[in-house]
Amino acid sequence: MGIKIVPRYGKSLKDRLYLPAIFGGMKTTISHFTKNLIDTSNIKTECYPEMQPNDITDRYRGVHRLTHREDDSVRCVACFMCATACPADCIFIEAVERTDGMAEKMPAKFSIDLLECVFCGGCVEACPCDAIRMDTGIFTFIAEKREDFVLNKEQLLNNTARKEEN
Amino acid sequence: MNIILISVVIVNIILALLFSLGAAPILVWVERRVAGFIQDRLGPNRCNIAGFRLGGLIQSFADMLKLVFKEDFRAGNIKERFIFRIAPVIVFVSAFLSFMVMPFADDLVIGTQTFIMQGLPLDFGVLWFLALAGLSVYGIILGGWSSNNKYSLLGSVRAGAQVISYEVSMTLALVSLLITYGSIHLVDIVNFQSGLIFGFIPAWGIIMQPVAAIIFIITSFAEANRTPFDIAEGESEIVGGYHTEYSAMKFGLFFVGEYVAMSASSALMVTLFFGGYNIPWVGTDTLKEHFDIVMIAIIVLLPLLSYKFGGWILKNNVWPKADDKRNNESKWLIRILVMMNIFVVLLLGSFLFFGVSATTTNIAVAIMQVATFAIKLLLMNFVFVWVRWTLPRFRYDQLQDLGWKVLLPISIANIFVTAIAIVAFGA
Ligand code: SF4
Numbered sequence: 105m106g107i108k109i110v111p112r113y114g115k116s117l118k119d120r121l122y123l124p125a126i127f128g129g130m131k132t133t134i135s136h137f138t139k140n141l142i143d144t145s146n147i148k149t150e151c152y153p154e155m156q157p158n159d160i161t162d163r164y165r166g167v168h169r170l171t172h173r174e175d176d177s178v179r180c181v182a183c184f185m186c187a188t189a190c191p192a193d194c195i196f197i198e199a200v201e202r203t204d205g206m207a208e209k210m211p212a213k214f215s216i217d218l219l220e221c222v223f224c225g226g227c228v229e230a231c232p233c234d235a236i237r238m239d240t241g242i243f244t245f246i247a248e249k250r251e252d253f254v255l256n257k258e259q260l261l262n263n264t265a266r267k268e269e270n
Numbered sequence: 271m272n273i274i275l276i277s278v279v280i281v282n283i284i285l286a287l288l289f290s291l292g293a294a295p296i297l298v299w300v301e302r303r304v305a306g307f308i309q310d311r312l313g314p315n316r317c318n319i320a321g322f323r324l325g326g327l328i329q330s331f332a333d334m335l336k337l338v339f340k341e342d343f344r345a346g347n348i349k350e351r352f353i354f355r356i357a358p359v360i361v362f363v364s365a366f367l368s369f370m371v372m373p374f375a376d377d378l379v380i381g382t383q384t385f386i387m388q389g390l391p392l393d394f395g396v397l398w399f400l401a402l403a404g405l406s407v408y409g410i411i412l413g414g415w416s417s418n419n420k421y422s423l424l425g426s427v428r429a430g431a432q433v434i435s436y437e438v439s440m441t442l443a444l445v446s447l448l449i450t451y452g453s454i455h456l457v458d459i460v461n462f463q464s465g466l467i468f469g470f471i472p473a474w475g476i477i478m479q480p481v482a483a484i485i486f487i488i489t490s491f492a493e494a495n496r497t498p499f500d501i502a503e504g505e506s507e508i509v510g511g512y513h514t515e516y517s518a519m520k521f522g523l524f525f526v527g528e529y530v531a532m533s534a535s536s537a538l539m540v541t542l543f544f545g546g547y548n549i550p551w552v553g554t555d556t557l558k559e560h561f562d563i564v565m566i567a568i569i570v571l572l573p574l575l576s577y578k579f580g581g582w583i584l585k586n587n588v589w590p591k592a593d594d595k596r597n598n599e600s601k602w603l604i605r606i607l608v609m610m611n612i613f614v615v616l617l618l619g620s621f622l623f624f625g626v627s628a629t630t631t632n633i634a635v636a637i638m639q640v641a642t643f644a645i646k647l648l649l650m651n652f653v654f655v656w657v658r659w660t661l662p663r664f665r666y667d668q669l670q671d672l673g674w675k676v677l678l679p680i681s682i683a684n685i686f687v688t689a690i691a692i693v694a695f696g697a
């Protein structure tokens with residue numbers, strides 16, 4: 105077993121004078137300052153909201169959406185798996201019988217309270233038929249009233265997947 | 271002749287106000303923008319009036335307005351209401367008054383009269399500064415104590431202990447300086463520094479007394495409660511320190527007071543160590559004698575510098591959205607810059623053409639010295655900001671170690687060395 109000897113700093117005269125280290129640090133900061141002052145385009149800050157972020161990955165958990173079947177009807181079968189998995193208890197489903205033979209049940213109402221939601225993605229994991237996804241890429245959701253933060257079934261169905269922008 | 275006297279006094283007071291009070295929003299802006307650039311981000315740049323952002327300076331005014339209109343809240347457990355209220359005033363007033371003795375220019379001669387170019391025409395400047403700087407900590411101590419809250423009390427106790435330990439070394443460093451200069455009148459001190467050593471190095475305090483300069487700079491950081499010595503605020507340890515309980519303009523006074531104190535410290539440093547209003551290598555008399563050459567130099571240099579500056583504005587003052595009104599700003603700034611250039615060049619040109627009287631020369635020299643002082647002051651304030659965003663805060667015991675075990679012995683030794691040198695080689 106090798107012994108690693110860690111060098112101890114701070115005992116030499118140069119270290120104990122402090123000033124050389126301080127001037128070294130000040131040199132570093134001033135070099136950043138002058139570089140950025142001469143050409144502010146060196147700074148990577150994005151002026152949101154004029155510039156929108158372009159580094160949202162595919163796996164980013166944004167606002168939810170409900171997916172569609174091939175015939176554009178709702179894919180959800182109102183099995184309540186997502187509502188059960190949800191740690192924030194913010195999914196509210198009312199089920200009705202489905203008569204077109206696609207499935208036995210479908211949601212009459214399906215709403216998610218975004219003020220309660222913690223964006224954990226548990227609902228997406230829990231869904232057995234890929235009916236709910238969080239791939240819209242919507243990272244900011246704004247409303248004026250508390251009630252407006254509760255998304256209903258139509259709004260969720262209208263959300264679309266984020267388009268790849270290149 | 272009384273009109274001249276009154277107008278010079280008024281100009282002096284306005285200048286002192288500008289450099290101290292007027293500097294506060296500018297310093298806040300400088301602090302935030304410099305911090306941004308040092309950390310590779312932008313800092314405040316969004317606030318505007320009709321598209322004018324002035325590089326984000328408008329944000330400072332918005333912040334001040336906000337502080338004025340905020341609710342002035344006082345917690346119910348604060349019993350010493352009078353002291354609680356008076357504490358920020360003490361901090362602010364003493365910081366403000368300590369600025370009043372800084373000389374902006376050499377004594378101005380108009381006709382037969384001589385005026386001292388200071389806010390208050392006193393000739394014991396250094397002592398005035400020390401007295402008021404010591405007083406300002408009372409505001410912090412009283413404010414922290416009357417807040418009736420353990421964090422505030424801790425903050426004020428720290429401030430008290432810190433000022434006691436650092437004021438000693440500061441004063442001792444000053445003593446060795448005063449031995450060198452042989453005067454406590456700041457104008458004399460600055461004029462002493464207008465000479466040259468060995469014929470080519472300006473006889474600035476930092477070259478004559480480097481040790482005292484370093485000690486003085488370190489201790490005035492502590493005196494102004496700035497990082498790395500801002501343990502009285504220590505927001506990572508004791509919430510907000512002495513101003514935890516303060517809100518609205520009472521907090522605003524502490525806040526502005528800190529910047530005014532910083533500006534006053536910088537002014538004293540510039541005066542004591544960096545030649546004050548002196549332009550290096552060019553004394554007051556030289557300026558007056560060769561005023562023609564100086565004017566020609568300005569006429570040539572000003573447009574060149576303005577051209578550079580305008581290019582910088584056009585390159586950097588852009589807003590990412592094309593049709594935003596903020597994008598019109600650069601155009602107007604360039605126009606103002608050009609107008610100012612034309613004005614100055616025409617004025618100086620007419621002076622050159624028609625010749626100038628002695629009084630005009632004196633006033634013009636005074637204006638140039640005020641400008642020099644302002645530039646040096648800004649640079650020194652920049653150093654304060656620069657240090658703040660470079661160094662971490664001291665731990666309390668390290669702070670006391672540094673004050674008592676390092677700075678104090680060195681400053682005492684420095685007095686002895688200086689005194690021996692003065693006795694051996696003459697003043
Ligand atoms: S993301 Fe998490 S908290 Fe939000 S609805 Fe889905 S399961 Fe509930």
Ligand code: SF4
Nearest residue numbers: 180181183184186231
């Ligand atoms: S979204 Fe998925 S998990 Fe939730 S009720 Fe519909 S089918 Fe079930």
